[in-house]
Amino acid sequence: MVKNLVPIVSIPEVATIVDIRDEIEEVKSFYFTLDRPEIEEAFKIRSGQFIMCTVFRAGEFAVSLPFSPENDRKHISVRKVGKVTAALHQLEPGDKIGVRGPFGNGFPFEEIKGSNIIYVAGGIGLIPLRSSIVHVLQHRQDFGRVILVYGAKSSKELMYKESIREWQATENFETHFTIDRPEPGWSGEVGFVNHLTAKLDLPVSNTVAFVCGPPVMFNAVIKELKLKGIKEQNIYSTLERHMKCGIGKCQHCAIGRTLVCVDGPVYTYKQIRTLGEQI
Ligand SMILES: Cc1cc2nc3c(=O)[nH]c(=O)nc-3n(C[C@H](O)[C@H](O)[C@H](O)COP(=O)(O)OP(=O)(O)OC[C@H]3O[C@@H](n4cnc5c(N)ncnc54)[C@H](O)[C@@H]3O)c2cc1C
Incomplete structure (x- = not known):
């Protein structure tokens, strides 16, 4: 880490x-x-x-x-x-x-060089993942398959529409989008992002996943990724806790024995589970 x-x-x-x-x-x-x-x-x-x-x-x-x-x-x-x-x-x-x-710690890029990367985001969960996606695409040769699975309630609620258009046109970047309910003019997938994750042919070995979104989505996606065989220590997320000092002094953001502001906000799902944390 x-x-x-x-x-x-x-x-x-x-x-x-x-x-x-x-x-x-x-x-x-x-x-x-x-x-x-x-x-x-x-x-x-x-x-x-x-x-x-x-x-x-x-x-x-x-x-x-x-x-x-x-x-x-x-x-x-x-x-x-x-x-x-x-x-x-x-x-x-x-x-x-x-x-x-x-x-905070940030994502462990040096440790995951050479891996396949799956990003799964729900709603504004794309905000903390955007930096990593842009960074990985700027260093595309260092990674295997790179896949984004992104869902929102409606097409209006998809974040970063300009980046999405660029990403859809980017070679060697597999993008999949879904919205909760059908709507006129939408030709993409319909349904929850965990259902789309389940349907996709995703790599499993030598693969890391980054998952961010609301709690219901997060838990459902983790379940699908684990069913596919992706290990808990290879699934990363960022945690949000009410923060005051940001430098590990005030303990406002303590979870288990860790402080989200200095030990996080990036944790593996294995750590999150070990800390007994409820997402
Ligand atoms: C590491 C990290 C990264 C984050 N990144 C982002 C980001 O990129 N974009 C973003 O929009 N937000 C982000 N957040 C969340 C953001 O910091 C919070 O939403 C922040 O509290 C907003 O401050 P506020 O004063 O506007 O709202 P607050 O007054 O703090 O209210 C925030 C929410 O908490 C509820 N709330 C407030 N007080 C209480 C209480 N006493 N009991 C129960 N509920 C309460 C409110 O109703 C509201 O829904 C991040 C948080 C962390 C820790």
């Missing part, structure tokens, strides 16, 4: 929102640059890490980094769920936010 790195920014650095995109209902992507050029330059991430984002006069919250470590604009994708995220959704290009991090 990857050890977490020393964060580049441990107290909030001011950043400017340079662009905002509507992704799906209540979810927007906020593109930002760090105001101090030396910090902007030094701010390197590993896929799977997160930052603490400050919305001034509202508070701070943990958020995944959906951009790739290379050649990708810095952004976060945020669902409006409470006080701080609602305040963020009020901001406009030119407004300032605070950024601390990046924190």
Whole structure:
């Protein structure tokens, strides 16, 4: 398992929102640059890490980094769920936010070189996986089969439609999409993402899976992957727990003997089960 790195920014650095995109209902992507050029330059991430984002006069919250470590604009994708995220959704290009991090362990790319990779995402579960997908496609020669299985309630609720169009046109990247119910104009699969996962001819040996999504989806997908023979230690996910400090001091995000902010947020399913954690 990857050890977490020393964060580049441990107290909030001011950043400017340079662009905002509507992704799906209540979810927007906020593109930002760090105001101090030396910090902007030094701010390197590993896929799977997160930052603490400050919305001034509202508070701070943990958020995944959906951009790739290379050649990708810095952004976060945020669902409006409470006080701080609602305040963020009020901001406009030119407004300032605070950024601390990046924190956490990230995905273990060195350990999985040469493997087949299966990504399974449900709804906004694609947010923490996007960075890894872009990164793997940028290093396509280092991996075997690379497969994305993505489902949402409706076509409107599929995240990152622009990336999806690019991915569908990418050679050697197998993409499968599904929505819960039929709808006019949709020619893809219909049904839950776990049913689609079950139907597909997926590699099993020398294979790792990354699974993110709501609890019902997560548990159903894990069941299918295990039935196919994929080992628990080769299934990765990222956990979300209410976070305060992000640096392992306050214990708010403790699960079992671990702290999600420093020992996670990436865990194998074997670890999650051993910790007695309920997803
Ligand atoms: C590592 C990590 C990565 C994350 N990545 C993302 C991401 O990429 N995008 C994203 O949108 N979110 C992400 N989150 C989740 C995000 O940090 C939370 O949604 C955050 O709490 C939002 O802050 P808020 O003040 O807007 O909402 P909060 O006020 O914290 O409310 C969040 C949710 O919790 C409920 N809630 C609040 N207080 C209580 C309580 N006392 N009891 C029960 N329920 C309560 C609210 O009703 C709401 O549904 C991530 C979290 C972690 C830990």
